[in-house]
Every structure is written in C-alpha cells, then in structure tokens.
Amino acid sequence: MPETPTSTATRAESDIPAYPMDRAMRCPFDPPPGIRELAGRETPSRVRLWDGNEPWLITSYEQARVLYRDPRISVDDRLPGFPHWNDGMKALSTVRPPSLFNRDAEEHSRYRRMLTKPFALKRVEALRPSIQKITDEHIDRILSGPRPADIVAGLALPMPSLVISELLGVPYSDHEFFQHHSDVGLGRDTTSEESNANVMALLDYLAKLVDAKIDNPAEDAISDLAERVKAGEIDRMEAAMQGVGLLVAGHETTSNMIGLGTLALLENPEQLAVIRDTDDPKVLANAVEELLRYLSIVHHGQRRVALADIEVGGQVIRAGEGVIIDQSPANWDSHTFPEPERLDIARVNANHNVAFGYGPHQCVGQQLARIELQVVFPTLFRRIPSVRLATTIDRVEFKTDRLAYGVYELPVEW
Ligand code: HEM
Incomplete structure (x- = not known):
C-alpha cells in the first residue's frame, strides 16, 4: 500500500483493464480472475468502461463498507463522471422520474x-406461509411434469414473481409482460432506444395501476404509493417509478439466487444434505447468508460518483470521478472471510456479507429475499431428495452478460 496518497493513476493507459471482466467458466462461482488479481493489490484500481470512462474499482470488503456509508459518494446518475452500466442506462438517467x-x-x-410500511419485517414475515404454499405448488407441478425439469422456468422465476406481484398488488396474469421488460432492462447490450422504450412501457403500466389503486385501494404496496399520490406527497410518475424499481428488483434478483444457489448446492452435496436434513431455522438462515456471500449475484458493482476528494486505501479519489463498489471480491475478501472459495454454510460471519449492499441504499427487499430463499432451498431438497443435475456443469449457460448473475436454465432429474 503506498505511504502517501496519489491523486492520479500512475499506470499507463494501456494497463487499465476493461470492466466488467470475464469469468473463468471452469470456476463459474468465482469472481473473474482479473478482478481477484486487482483485489490482491488492496488499493483501488482504475478500470475502463464501455464509453472510455475510467472509474475506481473497490474490491476490498472494508473499503467497500466505508464507501457505501460515505455521504461524499453519490448514486445520482445524472452527474458527470458517473460510471454508467451501458448506453441505455446513460440515456435514461436524464429522462426517468427520480427514485x-x-x-x-x-x-x-x-x-x-x-x-x-410494505417492507416492514412483520408484513414481510407474514408472507412466509404464502411463499411456502407457492413453492409447494410449483414443486408439485415439477414432480408431476416431464423429466428433466427446468428449475428456472418451473420454480426460480415464477415463485418470486408471484410473491412480488402479491406484495405490490400487480396482477400476476401480466407476468410475461413484466418479466420480458425486466429482462431487456438488465441486459448489457441494451441500446438507449430499447432502454427508453422499455422503461416507458413499464412506467405506463405502473402509472395506470397507480390510478386504479387511487380509486380502489387494497392491502398492497402500490396502494400505499397511490395513497401518497392522493395526499399530494409525490406525483403519479414518481409513484410509478418506485413501482417499476420494486417490480424489477423484486423478482429478477431472487430468481437468480434460486437458480444459481441450487446449482451451487448440487455441486456441494455435503452442504446440500445439511440444508435438507435440518429443522433448525438458524442453520437455514446462515446457509442463505453464505450462499448470498458466495454467489454475489449483483456482480457488476454498485455505481457511484465522488462529490468531493476522498482518500481510500492510500488513493485519493477526486471529486467527479466514478467509483464502482464490486461486491463479488468484497465478499471473497480473505481478511474477512477466510478461504472465501469454500462454500461453508456454517461460516460464523456469513451474515456480514455485502450481497445486499450496505449503508443508506442497502436493499429494501432483503428480508423478503431472505425468507424466499429460506423457504425454497429446504423445500426443494426435502421434497425431491434425489434431485440431481440432468447435464454437466460445463453445459449450463450462465448469465455473464446481465446485471444479475445466474443461470438461464437448470435441467434436473430425480
Ligand atoms: C437475493 C435477492 C436480492 C439481492 C442480492 C439484492 C441486492 C441489492 C443490491 C446489491 C442493492 C444495491 C445496494 C446499494 O446500492 O448500496 C439493492 C437495492 C435495492 N433492492 Fe435489492 N436485492 C435482492 C432482492 C430484492 C427484492 C426482493 C426487492 C423487493 C422489491 C429489492 C428491492 C431493492 C430496492 C428498492 C433497492 C434500492 C434501495 C435504495 O437505493 O435505497 N431487492 N438490492
């Protein structure tokens, strides 16, 4: 680590690696080797994005936690220097309603x-029986359907979609519409035109739903937002924008955790057996934390921009420079998580992971996601104890090109 902070990158421009980086697909659960190499330096490194922007990449667990909470770091994607995910997101930053x-x-x-209110622990915990019922019904369907069965289409995608639809008050009959638009929105190569049309379609859909809930409120999150519109606290499009965010964030992420988590457990049968055989909710809760740490499915970093000069890890990040906090290497930081490459569901500090971020923007839906995962894994492995991969892991297609990492399909036999 340098003794004195330096204000600019000293390496030649050609040394600045492109980001995101490719994974080594023989180790699909590991962060990309290039990221692990940068993580070994223990000081922020510059990376180059699709548009030539060169933000600082944060890979250390401690530095990530400090920056997540630093008020001099902004999520405002309209600011110059903000490290955009792609052209589509950049174009949207100036036109979409605030959220x-x-x-x-x-x-x-x-x-x-x-x-x-909608995401209060008590209200979310009250959904547990409904989450269990939805999970059981989908496993019934898998068991009575053809073999091999795809865990993604049969369980990982519909279960969280149904749950978030119920919580928000979005008709599940529209799931093909919102699943399709979430999918387009999270793709790496989505153009600005596609992104714009996509968000507008979702906004229009949610705005109409807000109108309907103003007239006919129910016990759901969109009705809560509609009440705020009625009271003049926010306008209709702002309410719609929060709804879009919740709908997209609320099913894609958990869905990917279920698909990828199932695969990780099938590859680690001794860990799977503990989840299958225990009745202890604490063991299950810890297993979920470890899976969140191990997989870090939000794998292209949280994007920020510095509002002031900030020193971190011996490096001065200048005001106006972009910052990417990458959770995958932070969750594999061996100073905090010894032997990070080992999936160990009994790991004592697994719940210190930053898979949901940290600080003021920490995930709103984390308790909901935890409950869904605590229900789905033991239920799946108890109800189908002989479940196994119906292909080899090298033939599984991974979502390397999407904001949330996962598998496109997971064919299983039993
Ligand atoms: C396993 C599943 C999930 C993972 C791994 C995950 C991860 C994350 C991460 C990394 C962030 C960004 C934190 C930051 O920028 O500091 C985030 C934010 C957010 N998540 Fe999740 N999430 C999951 C499920 C959900 C669910 C089920 C919902 C519910 C609707 C949700 C709603 C949100 C919202 C609204 C934010 C923005 C919070 C803010 O900026 O204040 N997420 N999530």
Whole structure:
C-alpha cells in the first residue's frame, strides 16, 4: 500500500483493464480472475468502461463498507463522471422520474420512507406461509411434469414473481409482460432506444395501476404509493417509478439466487444434505447468508460518483470521478472471510456479507429475499431428495452478460 496518497493513476493507459471482466467458466462461482488479481493489490484500481470512462474499482470488503456509508459518494446518475452500466442506462438517467435508486441524502430518505410500511419485517414475515404454499405448488407441478425439469422456468422465476406481484398488488396474469421488460432492462447490450422504450412501457403500466389503486385501494404496496399520490406527497410518475424499481428488483434478483444457489448446492452435496436434513431455522438462515456471500449475484458493482476528494486505501479519489463498489471480491475478501472459495454454510460471519449492499441504499427487499430463499432451498431438497443435475456443469449457460448473475436454465432429474 503506498505511504502517501496519489491523486492520479500512475499506470499507463494501456494497463487499465476493461470492466466488467470475464469469468473463468471452469470456476463459474468465482469472481473473474482479473478482478481477484486487482483485489490482491488492496488499493483501488482504475478500470475502463464501455464509453472510455475510467472509474475506481473497490474490491476490498472494508473499503467497500466505508464507501457505501460515505455521504461524499453519490448514486445520482445524472452527474458527470458517473460510471454508467451501458448506453441505455446513460440515456435514461436524464429522462426517468427520480427514485430511491438514483437520489441521495434527504431526497433518497423521503422515497425510502414510503417503502417502510410494505417492507416492514412483520408484513414481510407474514408472507412466509404464502411463499411456502407457492413453492409447494410449483414443486408439485415439477414432480408431476416431464423429466428433466427446468428449475428456472418451473420454480426460480415464477415463485418470486408471484410473491412480488402479491406484495405490490400487480396482477400476476401480466407476468410475461413484466418479466420480458425486466429482462431487456438488465441486459448489457441494451441500446438507449430499447432502454427508453422499455422503461416507458413499464412506467405506463405502473402509472395506470397507480390510478386504479387511487380509486380502489387494497392491502398492497402500490396502494400505499397511490395513497401518497392522493395526499399530494409525490406525483403519479414518481409513484410509478418506485413501482417499476420494486417490480424489477423484486423478482429478477431472487430468481437468480434460486437458480444459481441450487446449482451451487448440487455441486456441494455435503452442504446440500445439511440444508435438507435440518429443522433448525438458524442453520437455514446462515446457509442463505453464505450462499448470498458466495454467489454475489449483483456482480457488476454498485455505481457511484465522488462529490468531493476522498482518500481510500492510500488513493485519493477526486471529486467527479466514478467509483464502482464490486461486491463479488468484497465478499471473497480473505481478511474477512477466510478461504472465501469454500462454500461453508456454517461460516460464523456469513451474515456480514455485502450481497445486499450496505449503508443508506442497502436493499429494501432483503428480508423478503431472505425468507424466499429460506423457504425454497429446504423445500426443494426435502421434497425431491434425489434431485440431481440432468447435464454437466460445463453445459449450463450462465448469465455473464446481465446485471444479475445466474443461470438461464437448470435441467434436473430425480
Ligand atoms: C437475493 C435477492 C436480492 C439481492 C442480492 C439484492 C441486492 C441489492 C443490491 C446489491 C442493492 C444495491 C445496494 C446499494 O446500492 O448500496 C439493492 C437495492 C435495492 N433492492 Fe435489492 N436485492 C435482492 C432482492 C430484492 C427484492 C426482493 C426487492 C423487493 C422489491 C429489492 C428491492 C431493492 C430496492 C428498492 C433497492 C434500492 C434501495 C435504495 O437505493 O435505497 N431487492 N438490492
């Protein structure tokens, strides 16, 4: 680590690696080797993005936690220097209504408070029986259907989609519409035109739903937002934007955790057996934390921009420079998680993972996601104890090109 902070990158431009980096597909659960190499330097490194922007990449667990909480770091994607995911996201930054995803400080807290009620632990915990029922029904269908069965289409995608639809008050009959648009929105190569049309379609859909809930409120999150519109606290499009964010974030991520988590457990049968055979909720909760740490499915980093000069790990990040906090290497930081490449569901500090981020923007839906995962894994392995991969792992197609890592299909036999 340098003794004195340096203000600019000293390496030649050609040394700056492109980001995101490719994984070594013989180790599909590991962060990319290039990222692990940068993580070994223990100081932020510059990386080059699709548009030539060269933000700082944070790979250390401690540095990630410090920066996540630093008020001098912004999520406002309209600011110059912001490290955009792709052209589509960049184009959207100036046109989409504000939301908790892209606002800081007081403005962010205001949006966030609106979600306190629907995502309160008690309300989410009350969904557990319904999550169990949905999971059981989908496993019934898998068991009575043809073999091999695809765990993604049969369970991992529909279960969280149904749950988030129920929580938000979005008709599940529209799932093909919102699953398709989420899929387009999270792709790496989505163009600005596609991104714009995509978000507009989702916004239009949610805005109409907000209107309907103003007239006929129910016990759901969109009705809560509609109530705020009625009270004049937010406008209709702002409410629709929060709804879009929740709908997309609420099913894609958990779905990928189920698909990829199932594969990781099938590859680690002794760990799978513990999950299958225990009745202890604490063991299951810890197993889920370890899977979240091990897989870090939000794998292309949280994007930020510095509002002031900030020193971190012996490096000064200048105001206006982009910052990417990459959870995959942070969750594999051996100073915090010894032998990080080992999936160990009994790991004592697994719950210190930053898979849901950390600080003010930490995931709103984390308790919901935890409950879904705590239900789905033991249920699947108890109800289909002989479940096994119906192909070899090298033939599984991974979502390397999407904001959330996962598998496209997971064929299983039993
Ligand atoms: C395993 C599943 C999930 C993972 C791994 C995950 C991960 C994340 C991460 C990494 C962030 C960004 C944190 C940051 O920028 O500091 C985030 C934010 C967010 N997530 Fe999740 N998430 C999951 C499930 C959900 C669910 C089920 C919902 C519910 C609707 C949800 C809603 C949100 C929202 C609204 C935010 C924005 C919070 C803010 O900026 O204040 N997520 N999530």
